[in-house]
Amino acid sequence: MRLRDLLRLGRAVQARSVPRPSHRYRPADLGGGVTGMTLEARQLLTITGTVFEDWNADGVRDPFDTGLAGTRVFLDSNGNGIIDGPTFTSTTAIPIIDNQTNSGTLTIAQSGTVVGMTVTVNVTHTWMGDVTLRLISPLGTVVTLIQRRGGSGDNMDGTIFDDSAPLPISAGSPPFVGRFRPEMPLAAFNGQSITGTWRLEAQDSAAGDQGQVTSWSLQFLEPSVLTDANGNFSFPGLGPGTYLVRVQPPGGFTASQPGSDFQQITLTAANPTANARLGLIRQGAIYGRAFSDLNGNGQPDPGEVGLAGWSGFLDANGNGVFDPVLPPQIFNSTDTPKPFVDGGLMTSVATVSGAPSDFLNMRVTINGTHTWVGDMVFTLVSPGGVRVTLINRRGGSGDNFTNMVFDDNAALPISAATPPFTGSWRPEQPLAAFRNTPVNGVWTLECLDTFPADAGILQSWTIEFVGREPQFTTNSFGFYRVTAPGSGTFPVIFNPQPGWEFSNPATGVIVVPIPPGGAAVGRDIAIRPIPVLLDPSGVRIENGAAQRSMVRTISFTLNGIVSTMPAGAFTVNRVGGGPAQSFDVRVISSQVVQGRTNVVLGFTGPGLAGGSMNSLPDGVYEMIINGSAIIADNGLAVDFDGDGVAGGSLTVRFHRFFGDSDGDGDVDMDDYNRFRRVYVGGFVGDSSHFDFDGNNLFTSLDLNEFLNNFRRRRLF
Numbered sequence: 001m002r003l004r005d006l007l008r009l010g011r012a013v014q015a016r017s018v019p020r021p022s023h024r025y026r027p028a029d030l031g032g033g034v035t036g037m038t039l040e041a042r043q044l045l046t047i048t049g050t051v052f053e054d055w056n057a058d059g060v061r062d063p064f065d066t067g068l069a070g071t072r073v074f075l076d077s078n079g080n081g082i083i084d085g086p087t088f089t090s091t092t093a094i095p096i097i098d099n100q101t102n103s104g105t106l107t108i109a110q111s112g113t114v115v116g117m118t119v120t121v122n123v124t125h126t127w128m129g130d131v132t133l134r135l136i137s138p139l140g141t142v143v144t145l146i147q148r149r150g151g152s153g154d155n156m157d158g159t160i161f162d163d164s165a166p167l168p169i170s171a172g173s174p175p176f177v178g179r180f181r182p183e184m185p186l187a188a189f190n191g192q193s194i195t196g197t198w199r200l201e202a203q204d205s206a207a208g209d210q211g212q213v214t215s216w217s218l219q220f221l222e223p224s225v226l227t228d229a230n231g232n233f234s235f236p237g238l239g240p241g242t243y244l245v246r247v248q249p250p251g252g253f254t255a256s257q258p259g260s261d262f263q264q265i266t267l268t269a270a271n272p273t274a275n276a277r278l279g280l281i282r283q284g285a286i287y288g289r290a291f292s293d294l295n296g297n298g299q300p301d302p303g304e305v306g307l308a309g310w311s312g313f314l315d316a317n318g319n320g321v322f323d324p325v326l327p328p329q330i331f332n333s334t335d336t337p338k339p340f341v342d343g344g345l346m347t348s349v350a351t352v353s354g355a356p357s358d359f360l361n362m363r364v365t366i367n368g369t370h371t372w373v374g375d376m377v378f379t380l381v382s383p384g385g386v387r388v389t390l391i392n393r394r395g396g397s398g399d400n401f402t403n404m405v406f407d408d409n410a411a412l413p414i415s416a417a418t419p420p421f422t423g424s425w426r427p428e429q430p431l432a433a434f435r436n437t438p439v440n441g442v443w444t445l446e447c448l449d450t451f452p453a454d455a456g457i458l459q460s461w462t463i464e465f466v467g468r469e470p471q472f473t474t475n476s477f478g479f480y481r482v483t484a485p486g487s488g489t490f491p492v493i494f495n496p497q498p499g500w501e502f503s504n505p506a507t508g509v510i511v512v513p514i515p516p517g518g519a520a521v522g523r524d525i526a527i528r529p530i531p532v533l534l535d536p537s538g539v540r541i542e543n544g545a546a547q548r549s550m551v552r553t554i555s556f557t558l559n560g561i562v563s564t565m566p567a568g569a570f571t572v573n574r575v576g577g578g579p580a581q582s583f584d585v586r587v588i589s590s591q592v593v594q595g596r597t598n599v600v601l602g603f604t605g606p607g608l609a610g611g612s613m614n615s616l617p618d619g620v621y622e623m624i625i626n627g628s629a630i631i632a633d634n635g636l637a638v639d640f641d642g643d644g645v646a647g648g649s650l651t652v653r654f655h656r657f658f659g660d661s662d663g664d665g666d667v668d669m670d671d672y673n674r675f676r677r678v679y680v681g682g683f684v685g686d687s688s689h690f691d692f693d694g695n696n697l698f699t700s701l702d703l704n705e706f707l708n709n710f711r712r713r714r715l716f
Contacts, residue, residue: 045240111195286520318491333458339456347444358483373399560596628646
């Protein structure tokens with residue numbers, strides 16, 4: 001039998017007689033503080049507020065600023081900028097004697113109410129797996145801090161129990177340096193008075209090893225809460241007074257301007273509710289706004305709105321084009337080789353710089369030696385505090401990790417692998433959890449050995465990012481945000497759109513410096529709409545046909561896209577060749593082809609000729625196009641008079657004279673010969689312009705109307 005098996009068998013006999021905690025759960029979101037007064041003295045006063053991403057960094061919550069969920073806000077009673085509070089310490093030793101329970105006391109005279117606390121202990125004891133520590137409040141509430149953890153390891157060196165710690169005490173190893181969540185949450189004391197005698201019990205559950213608690217401390221924290229999904233928070237049940245409300249910026253965020261991360265609030269009976277607004281921005285981010293520069297002066301003026309849907313990218317390599325895939329970036333651990341802690345936690349670090357937060361893919365490679373790899377848990381922690389478990393006690397009694405690659409795109413999960421885990425495997429949790437979070441900074445690989453008697457060495461580990469240049473699209477308010485891969489100077493390039501031109505900067509490229517740990521705001525771009533023009537082909541009568549025997553349609557093409565074209569923008573008047581008369585215009589079709597708008601107009605109302613063909617009757621006409629009433633999709637009126645300014649009118653003069661097949665203004669022998677061929681031979685090609693009544697037949701009526709104009713010869 002192996003040594004590890006003997007140890008497991010021997011210690012398991014003792015472990016069975018120790019009851020385990022009946023429940024484990026995460027601490028309540030309300031964690032923090034001494035209020036400075038008893039619950040009975042409180043009035044029902046409330047501070048509410050919002051933590052938001054301050055897109056224009058003005059410190060004011062604007063309609064376009066988005067709330068930040070899951071952000072810690074606290075009442076900073078001492079104004080030092082961190083969540084803390086009064087600390088009470090006992091240096092009277094508590095003996096830890098074989099198979100006995102002893103306790104020490106700490107009496108607190110100060111008044112206050114617990115809304116969050118931490119406990120710090122120092123213990124000297126060999127074989128910590130024998131020891132259980134319990135904290136008992138003045139009201140008798142019992143919370144187990146640690147219950148027989150650490151196996152044969154020794155001591156607790158400044159161990160801090162904190163409900164908000166990232167790791168449970170079960171993941172620690174002697175001497176348990178750092179912060180750990182206790183076996184049971186300290187939130188069980190919330191709402192109780194801090195006043196009175198607190199007791200720490202130290203129990204030893206086996207013979208052969210002894211020690212003592214050399215000191216222990218209680219720190220009662222300032223009130224704190226987490227924001228909801230919309231970034232909102234509330235501190236109810238406060239008493240009258242002045243409070244400093246402060247946000248604890250999450251990883252990758254900082255105050256949008258000096259003082260935007262805290263606000264002083266005064267509550268009184270006359271002012272029972274007050275609101276705080278706390279603005280943050282992302283480190284390494286570039287913020288700006290694209291706006292419609294209607295007057296072309298390059299500055300935002302009243303009435304010039306933000307432009308939604310404009311796209312662009314950060315040109316990370318400065319080559320002037322968008323690169324959908326960048327060369328891989330590999331970052332190595334800086335403190336390996338490093339031995340694993342037998343039956344405990346070891347951490348290793350790697351520093352990442354210049355990596356894109358919106359990476360396409362990420363890989364982690366680990367090399368190490370360890371017997372009985374089923375003891376090991378590897379967890380990767382990002383600079384922003386995001387945690388991803390890579391492998392959790394896989395491989396049983398097998399040995400070693402040899403070029404073990406974790407990749408979300410791998411074909412098989414790590415659960416399907418066997419030692420030495422060579423090759424690519426999907427991790428226990430996806431690495432995609434790190435995407436669009438802070439990636440530049442110090443990464444930590446937590447290596448937890450969950451059982452003693454087998455050892456090993458972490459030889460090396462690497463993080464690899466496969467990225468692309470960051471892209472963005474302006475939101476409904478015209479704002480954009482793009483994250484730079486670290487500090488430096490970066491071009492932000494906007495993609496052009498038809499019908500618009502960049503006015504400031506004229507190149508559409510904004511060059512932005514990013515200081516280390518900083519951000520850039522107000523990097524706006526002015527974009528001027530270009531007036532849509534009439535195509536050089538001009539206005540076409542009967543789609544450009546020569547004949548004026550029938551005038552049923554008028555068409556034209558614009559060199560841009562039109563969003564509004566009312567029929568009232570067109571006026572058609574007979575100004576000669578017959579009594580004065582106005583005719584209504586209808587838009588038959590408006591089609592966009594390759595960014596150009598093709599328009600076909602027709603006529604409606606009384607007095608039309610040609611039966612169902614709805615032709616204008618004989619006469620000389622003027623059509624007036626009011627360009628100010630026709631609006632392009634860039635918001636400008638169409639420039640119909642071609643002077644470079646939006647709007648303007650265009651007058652088109654034309655005639656209709658039945659029988660005039662060549663459009664020369666008369667009905668002569670050339671027209672007679674054409675009509676005769678059609679009248680005798682029937683329809684040939686598009687000869688409908690000779691069908692006076694539009695019945696698709698050539699009859700004596702068509703002949704008589706033609707002869708009338710043939711005798712008249714000229715219309716004007």
